[in-house]
Amino acid sequence: MREVRKWRCGFCKKDYYNKSYCKNHEDKCYHNPKNKACISCAYNEKTYIEVPENPYYAGAISYKEFDGQYCAKYQRWVYKMDTKERNLEIDCKGWKDLG
Numbered sequence: 001m002r003e004v005r006k007w008r009c010g011f012c013k014k015d016y017y018n019k020s021y022c023k024n025h026e027d028k029c030y031h032n033p034k035n036k037a038c039i040s041c042a043y044n045e046k047t048y049i050e051v052p053e054n055p056y057y058a059g060a061i062s063y064k065e066f067d068g069q070y071c072a073k074y075q076r077w078v079y080k081m082d083t084k085e086r087n088l089e090i091d092c093k094g095w096k097d098l099g
């Protein structure tokens, strides 16, 4: 047995055993603000749907379930859970820093 060294993306926490692979990933990572992707944008809003009855716990009236991510700038789904619609932008002109 021996100890191994890993490299971690500074934006999404993904691990790599190879430093240059990690660097390549970081350059393209959707969480890297440099790439102006939906995930790191202030206009990206998580949406929830109200589920009337919680099927897993008796007694609970309703709960909110994650439903997707919506772009408030261009008024369209970034990701929609039920339809699996995906519109992930990279180098988006409307991108805004979370700052």
Ligand SMILES: [Zn+2]
Pocket (backbone or CB within 6 Å): 009, 010, 011, 012, 013, 014, 025, 026, 029, 030, 031
């Ligand atoms: Zn990453």
